[in-house]
Amino acid sequence: MPAAAAPVSLNTGTLTVALAGNPNSGKTTVFNGLTGLRQKVANYPGITVEKKTGRCPMPDGRVVDIVDLPGTYSLVPHSPDEVVAMQVLRGLRADTPLPDVIVAVVDASNLARNLYLVSQLIELDHPMVVALNMTDIAARRGVAVDAAALAARLGIAVVPLIGHRRRGFDALKAAIISATRPAAPAWRLPDPLAAEVAALAAVVADAAPETNATATALRLLAGEDGADLAASRGLDGVSAALAAARGRLAGRDVVQTDIEARYHWIDALVAATVAATPEAGRRSLTERVDAVLVHRVAGLVIFTAIMASLFVTIFWAAKPIMDALQDGITRLGALLIGGLAEGPLRSLLADGVIKGVGSVVVFVPQIALLFLFLSALEDSGYLARAAFLMDRLLSKIGLHGKSFIPLLSSFACAIPGILATRTIDSRRERLATILIAPFMSCSARLPVYALVIGTFFAAQGPLVQGGILLGCYALGIVAAAATAWIGKRFLGRGEVTPFILEMPSYKIPQAGEVARQVWTNTSKFLTKAGTTIFCLSILLWALAYFPRLSDERIVAIRQAQPAAVVPSDATPEQRQRAEADAQSASAHAIASAQLEHSVAGRVGHLMEPAIAPLGFDWKIGVGLVGAFAAREVFVSTLGIVYSVGEVEEDALPLHEALKADRRADGKPVWTPVVAISLLVWFVLAMQCMSTLAVVRRETGGWGWPLFQLVYMNALAYAGALLVYQIGTRLYP
């Protein structure tokens, strides 16, 4: 192993600096402090772990690349995030260069546990700097860390930082430039393990002199696996020596001995470098806050209040902004196409492009508010408490405490919900959460619920209407819980997933960090969901537009319309209005006939035999086709089918048209039973292509999204069938 404290030459090429550290060590604030706004978030190729990189100007004029690694407790990984951190630090990823300098971000208020990862980073024998973060929180707890003494013992620079106040960054940059390799590991393994490590290290060093032989030998003996270790195992004589050493160590626990030796060293290091005032003996503020926030009664009351206010915010507070946005887009659209002549181009722009943009953009306020709430909660440390409070309930159906927030987010939109499942370490629980998230009634279903309930249960009063709406949400939750439970019962046997969750110290959320989170996540939604919804809107426009009616048909329809009825004593204004009404009625009739003639209309007719048992006719079928771009499109599609022109979900003309519609035998198409059947369909069905696209990305294949599509729609079909068949027999 090279001698410690050899300064590194950083004069040539691009310098890559990796930020490594425990979760909750404030790594992200350090990253933001170094890179400012010069950062970019992407994914590591082929996996869903976020890759955050940024550029940082150095005092000497150079610019370095900073890679913010996922938070990790150890270089022996437990989750996909931790695997990536380990691979980058060991130089095992082709997409990320081996870092020239490692910055270990350490939480000064939680020094011992954070130093465990540092002990593993030291073994990498790279130029390294310790960023001693959150020194203000430590000081408030009466913990003063002697950075100079720590630096002397580790053989590397230790820079005190207050990340969220942007303090200490000049010193950190200077330290990065002059980073040195750490002193050789100073903890001592007890014999006979120490002797075996030394012996095996000698064999490794013989076969491959440039490797970090001691650390490799220890990892081999501890039974770690990894691409680099497989190579070491293949070296001359290593695997035989390893087997022999394992035999001699039989019955001894290498892993535990190693970890305890490190913690023994850490305890001595902390004792020598940390001065604790009497303050430190008291219960921390976090502990006192926890006594309330996770209290068995108060904790649940506060939790319910927080989640209810989140719900109220994303629905009520967002509503006026969403309406205004929708209005603005419609006006802007009208302005843009105002000069265009009637024809395919105008229709494409009006009904395809502008409507497509509108149906995406209209969700932005809601998504942004959702992320505002969630980032503030996350930054404050409360999300870990939410997971703590909910874990018992969720673990009964095979989910994780951390599943709660993704599922809650899914009430706004399943897409941010599914993206939020990335915080769940266990693959099985994460998958279960992804699979049931679309059962949560998202805000795109709300216009459909509002239309159907408003039309057919208007007479029953707000109590019944509210009850039905609540029932829709409840049905989704029940379906989700039942699905998760069945999955746990029949698919997830055996495997026990641990719940080992740090409860971070409470902090006041930082406005800057929260704003940054809101921006990143909202733009992610716009690009991911936006592109899919937008493209599908255009596709659906084409399906509903082509083929066109022949001119003769149009003339025939116009002539079949009753002429304007104008009383002989009408004033000129009345006459004008009556003629305009007749004209618009004939335009609507043509639009309706055109839609029936189009591909979408034909698909609706084709579907009719399949959906008739649910009580749906071809017109609803067309609406269902439209709903595949985005569920709320159902309402506007019905508006076209029923030729009432542009509709809002509470628009009366559509209500009247639906009620007036008759089947061939004179019975109304829409009865309360059909309405309930349709609601059940919308609650349970998977109709959102954007969600499927995101599920494909997050699960790495088409298998799960296809399963979801088939399963949810089969369930929705069965549910709606049951409602209609039983309902029509009870209320013929």
Added chain:
Amino acid sequence: MNAPLPSLVPLATLAPGSLCRVMAVAGEDGIRRRLLEMGLCTGVEVAVLRRAPLGDPVELRLRGYLLSLRRDQAALILVAVLGGDALRASA
């Protein structure tokens, strides 16, 4: 640690407010390693702060930080009970 330790109990059985010392960590390799890495080594003092409202998980304090574990995981940690006033004093 071959001598029998009569007072060894699983951490999961301790009432909130208990203070204890970790004596052994059991369990399947991956979980066991992570528990040790989180600082639950032999000899470390752990305070049981509280249970979640529905009885599980439990919140612990060790090495100056707070950690929560499901009782399934807490059952893997064998401890010697030291006392019962952890909610007032510091570990």
